[in-house]
Amino acid sequence: MSIPEILAALEASQLSGRIRDSLYLFPLIESFHVLGLTMVFGTIAIVDLRLLGWASTRRPFSRVALDVLNWTWLAFALTVATGVLMFITNAGVYYHNLSFRLKMGMLVLSGINMLVFKQTAARSIGRWDRERSAPPVGRTVAAVSLIVWISVIFLGRWIGFTSTRAQPAGDSGISIDIESLLPK
Amino acid sequence: MNQFAEWLSQTSWSLVIQTHEWIIPTVQSIHIVAIGVILASVIMIDLRILGWAGRDQTLVETTERFGPWLSGALCVLLLTGALMVVGEPARELLAFSFWFKMCLVVVGVTTAGAFQLALKRHERHWETTLVNRWSIKSAAVLTLLVWVGIVILGRLIAYDHVWGSWSMSPKA
Numbered sequence: 001m002s003i004p005e006i007l008a009a010l011e012a013s014q015l016s017g018r019i020r021d022s023l024y025l026f027p028l029i030e031s032f033h034v035l036g037l038t039m040v041f042g043t044i045a046i047v048d049l050r051l052l053g054w055a056s057t058r059r060p061f062s063r064v065a066l067d068v069l070n071w072t073w074l075a076f077a078l079t080v081a082t083g084v085l086m087f088i089t090n091a092g093v094y095y096h097n098l099s100f101r102l103k104m105g106m107l108v109l110s111g112i113n114m115l116v117f118k119q120t121a122a123r124s125i126g127r128w129d130r131e132r133s134a135p136p137v138g139r140t141v142a143a144v145s146l147i148v149w150i151s152v153i154f155l156g157r158w159i160g161f162t163s164t165r166a167q168p169a170g171d172s173g174i175s176i177d178i179e180s181l182l183p184k
Numbered sequence: 185m186n187q188f189a190e191w192l193s194q195t196s197w198s199l200v201i202q203t204h205e206w207i208i209p210t211v212q213s214i215h216i217v218a219i220g221v222i223l224a225s226v227i228m229i230d231l232r233i234l235g236w237a238g239r240d241q242t243l244v245e246t247t248e249r250f251g252p253w254l255s256g257a258l259c260v261l262l263l264t265g266a267l268m269v270v271g272e273p274a275r276e277l278l279a280f281s282f283w284f285k286m287c288l289v290v291v292g293v294t295t296a297g298a299f300q301l302a303l304k305r306h307e308r309h310w311e312t313t314l315v316n317r318w319s320i321k322s323a324a325v326l327t328l329l330v331w332v333g334i335v336i337l338g339r340l341i342a343y344d345h346v347w348g349s350w351s352m353s354p355k356a
Contacts, residue, residue: 023345023346024346026343027339027340027342027343027346028346030339030343031335031336031337031339031340032336034216034335034336034338034339035223035332035335035336037216037220038216038219038220038223038224038335039220039223039224039227040220041217041220041224042220042221042222042223042224042225042227043224043227045220045221045224046224046228055249055253056249058245059240059241063240067228067231067237067238068228068237071227150217153213153216153217153220154209154210154213157209157212157213157216158209158213160209161205161208161209
């Protein structure tokens with residue numbers, strides 16, 4: 001199957017149709033997507049700020065991470081699941097949307113960033129766990145992580161403003177701004 | 185409220201926001217970043233009260249770590265939120281989700297403020313007794329749900345039709 005065929009199949013799926021046809025499903029799914037991603041960002045930021053030496057510095061890094069990361073993964077699972085559901089309702093449009101592509105690129109980058117951390121600073125954790133901040137490579141990973149996740153939030157919002165919806169025919173005689181009635 | 189929204193939409197601030205397309209998405213994004221900080225802070229304090237995280241820290245230490253971030257992010261949230269109301273008065277002020285959300289914000293902020301004050305006044309009582317009380321643990325879960333509700337209602341402002349006749353928004 002080629003990519004256009006896969007996208008078309010996703011859009012034609014029963015699940016996709018049910019979400020599109022419902023007045024309530026898409027708004028609810030999107031709301032839980034925001035809930036998940038705010039939890040992902042907020043909890044990851046706690047770990048990143050600890051690595052940078054900006055917060056929670058009196059606690060060992062490993063304890064801070066242990067407290068937080070299970071919740072991060074749980075929230076990430078919620079965000080991915082709801083993200084996939086939104087994607088299949090309009091797969092062709094999202095696939096070609098620049099903000100969507102950049103956002104997916106950022107997510108890949110966050111994965112690589114995590115692997116870099118596991119291969120470097122995480123291996124010598126015993127030596128800096130109680131230090132105020134992580135070694136330079138750990139601090140770099142943390143800074144990249146914060147920038148990447150904030151970008152993910154911005155790009156995600158930009159998808160909503162740039163993905164084309166069915167445009168109502170323009171009529172300057174109508175005083176209501178139709179654009180403002182569309183969900184953003 | 186219709187008239188107020190109409191008046192607000194004609195103010196120069198509102199017109200500036202309306203005529204620069206990048207302002208609303210930027211402000212919304214900052215708003216989401218700030219709610220992320222708040223949600224995570226509330227989660228960490230509530231998990232500490234429930235005894236599920238941060239047990240090597242006292243309740244006071246946990247609150248000192250997250251309280252200032254909570255208040256700081258709250259200021260950002262109120263500021264960006266106000267900009268969105270000024271920029272799109274009808275979208276916000278006529279939405280049922282918006283007013284429901286504002287009620288929850290009042291509850292959430294009052295609870296957070298009252299908790300931090302009460303903790304400062306009766307530190308030892310909180311650390312030894314109150315934190316173990318069933319009622320306080322339930323309150324922690326409830327506050328978390330209030331903030332979860334705030335996030336969800338915030339997004340639902342864009343889809344106020346889900347409330348049917350409760351919404352004052354003009355029907356598309």
